Amino acid sequence: MLFRQMAADLRDQGYTVCPNALPETLVNSLMAHLADLNTVRFQRAGVGRQEDHTLNKRVRTDAISWICDDFPAGSDWLSWTGELQRALNEQLLLGLFSFESHFAHYRPGDFYRRHVDAFRGGANRRLSLVVYLNPDWQLAEGGELLLYTSASPDEMFRILPCLGTVVLFLSEEFPHEVLPATRDRYSIAGWFRVNSSTAERVDPPT
Numbered sequence: 001m002l003f004r005q006m007a008a009d010l011r012d013q014g015y016t017v018c019p020n021a022l023p024e025t026l027v028n029s030l031m032a033h034l035a036d037l038n039t040v041r042f043q044r045a046g047v048g049r050q051e052d053h054t055l056n057k058r059v060r061t062d063a064i065s066w067i068c069d070d071f072p073a074g075s076d077w078l079s080w081t082g083e084l085q086r087a088l089n090e091q092l093l094l095g096l097f098s099f100e101s102h103f104a105h106y107r108p109g110d111f112y113r114r115h116v117d118a119f120r121g122g123a124n125r126r127l128s129l130v131v132y133l134n135p136d137w138q139l140a141e142g143g144e145l146l147l148y149t150s151a152s153p154d155e156m157f158r159i160l161p162c163l164g165t166v167v168l169f170l171s172e173e174f175p176h177e178v179l180p181a182t183r184d185r186y187s188i189a190g191w192f193r194v195n196s197s198t199a200e201r202v203d204p205p206t
């Protein structure tokens with residue numbers, strides 16, 4: 001039902017924002033993992049395919065930790081995103097082929113300037129997914145995701161990073177940015193990719 005609503009929104013407007021949409025058992029599993037700080041090894045994030053961290057710091061200052069299925073919360077997460085991928089492919093014929101995702105930690109004051117998620121180098125990112133892991137987030141704490149919904153610099157959607165909110169949008173079409181917050185801000189950002197294999201080059205699932 002939820003996946004159907006998400007698919008309908010994506011078809012109609014190219015994005016969807018669903019508060020309290022992450023299943024409670026999955027929320028608990030991810031929160032427990034996050035609370036055990038030794039299990040999540042955050043590293044300063046990079047931008048695109050370049051490794052220049054001086055330049056990167058002007059664009060984003062968060063730290064990330066890639067997710068795989070070798071720990072319980074990771075495997076719970078990937079089975080949920082797998083179901084989502086199947087549902088969206090079934091309903092929208094998107095041809096989503098693989099998925100990559102990471103935890104992100106924004107300390108107070110951290111930000112991610114306006115950007116689009118699909119690399120110009122052609123990483124085939126088709127759909128961006130963000131979920132938030134912050135209980136009792138208050139408006140005054142900032143940290144909103146701003147999603148620009150048209151070419152105009154002013155038209156945008158503000159999304160508070162509240163626990164359980166799920167956001168999906170077409171990666172190439174929606175510039176977005178993360179505003180600084182006054183408290184630690186945790187999220188998972190992920191990308192569904194399409195297969196761009198050709199006779200000469202095989203695109204392996206990640």
Ligand SMILES: O=C(O)CCC(=O)C(=O)O
Nearest residue numbers: 112117130145178187189
């Ligand atoms: O955490 C968010 O709200 C969005 C993060 C983001 O845009 C990204 O990691 O590409």
Ligand SMILES: [Fe+2]
Nearest residue numbers: 115116117176
């Ligand atoms: Fe992004």
